[in-house]
Amino acid sequence: MRTPHVVVVMGVAGTGKTTIGPLLATRLGVPYAEGDDFHPAANIAKMSAGVPLTDEDRWPWLDAIGAWAHEQAGLGGVVSSSALKRAYRDRLRAAAPGVVFVHLTGDRALIEDRMAHRQGHFMPTALLDSQFATLQPLEPDEAGVVVDVSGSPEEITARAVNALRDLERFEPRAARSSR
Template structure:
């Protein structure tokens, strides 16, 4: 099987990627690694939250849909405004309706879903320092999560048990297959 370094993906209009999953699954790390490997602009969706939403999460209060709609619109607009070669955004996108909202704003977008189990992610959350998302909110994240289904064909699912560089290679291979199916 031919290896892909990602450069052939950049011969198209702006590539728009969302690295998604529950808090603590590694979205920011994966988005940064994809950004570096593909030469894309990277935005952490956490930076697009309203200060009031950040304050809620710091206090251990789970966000409601009313808190998320303006944030999801900003995520979609951020992607829609991407210039070549493109942009990758780390964003939870936990519900299908959230992903649809982003698609409405951003147009052609691909989601990279970081899939992992509760215990591993809880362990990671307890080890990180300085993040406003409290580990106690992980239950809420898993209750909210609607894992992408097979009919969401713009989603690449990756297990978080793999090393980041292996996940990046898998994502690039899957992107290449989706964007150039005949190759």
């Protein structure tokens, strides 16, 4: 499957955006960009210290991701971004109107366990509560799909590809759920 869309892999920390994003990009035959790489150093320092980001902290980061997505418009691409609030997704859509979201979601205990066992990431498990408190799930008028993160990375990626395929075929402007 190849897509001219830019797909934003979103969700709270620990859902596997950094794992699923590159796998999805490979399956779609498009480039991948790691959303964390767009954070200014001050944001990474703040999160590393266990301090949640404010909206003001996030705007430059979202604008940088949006600029990348805009450059990829018509070419396709996959980028990871928590995109937890509707306002954040609206900002990404304003920069690149054709973006489609893959919302990775799952059981909180599973996500916390995965976060606790990952190595070399700046986001501490202590910030998971703030992530869930901030999360506003995709709304029906947002182009995107919801994909459960239980199972292997390959299974999750396959569910995402199938859900995107269904979205393009059947409901190009509505969110669907894939479990």
